[in-house]
Amino acid sequence: xxxxxxxxxxxxxxxxxxxxxxxxxxxxxxxxxxxxxxxxxxxxxxxxxxxxxxxxxxxxxxxxxxxxxxxxxxxxxxxxxxxxxxxxxxxxxxxxxxxxxxxxxxxxxxxxxxxxxxxxxxxxxxxxxxxxxxxxxxxxxxxxxxxxxxxxxxxxxxxxxx
Numbered sequence: 001x002x003x004x005x006x007x008x009x010x011x012x013x014x015x016x017x018x019x020x021x022x023x024x025x026x027x028x029x030x031x032x033x034x035x036x037x038x039x040x041x042x043x044x045x046x047x048x049x050x051x052x053x054x055x056x057x058x059x060x061x062x063x064x065x066x067x068x069x070x071x072x073x074x075x076x077x078x079x080x081x082x083x084x085x086x087x088x089x090x091x092x093x094x095x096x097x098x099x100x101x102x103x104x105x106x107x108x109x110x111x112x113x114x115x116x117x118x119x120x121x122x123x124x125x126x127x128x129x130x131x132x133x134x135x136x137x138x139x140x141x142x143x144x145x146x147x148x149x150x151x152x153x154x155x156x157x158x159x160x161x162x
Contacts, residue, residue: 017144018119019151025162027108030116031087033158034104037064037079042157043150046070060084068097099123112162116154118147 023030033039035058040047052064062081067074077096084090087106094100100122107115 016121017147019147020115020117021151021155023114023116023155023158025158026112027087027106027114029162030106030114030158034154043153058084097125118151
């Protein structure tokens with residue numbers, strides 16, 4: 001699990017963080033939980049609501065909104081599904097206070113065991129709200145810590161259901 005700057009552009013740096021975790025559940029059971037963005041508030045205390053997810057679930061091109069809270073400030077982050085390959089992989093583009101691409105893969109490791117991997121390439125936008133979001137992330141241990149904490153919460157939830 002490494003957080004590092006992988007690219008610099010005129011708008012600031014892009015940071016990549018990734019986490020891998022093995023889960024005692026089938027690939028399909030893992031996918032059923034991690035592929036539903038309405039579960040995000042269970043795993044990340046900054047996410048307070050997800051709106052606009054179609055009743056039938058996600059597909060390539062689907063758009064929805066994630067409402068985040070950094071300290072006392074709320075921000076809406078637009079999400080768009082770039083890749084949707086159940087139960088194997090997805091890529092979601094986020095834009096708003098945070099510009100990011102979240103890539104999730106689920107690999108079957110055998111009977112009722114899977115590897116979950118999340119990679120997030122992100123950049124906080126400038127301005128006061130971007131600074132508040134970046135500061136809030138740093139206060140909780142940084143993006144790598146937050147991603148790992150979220151993946152462990154996903155593991156606990158999935159294994160409790162399996």
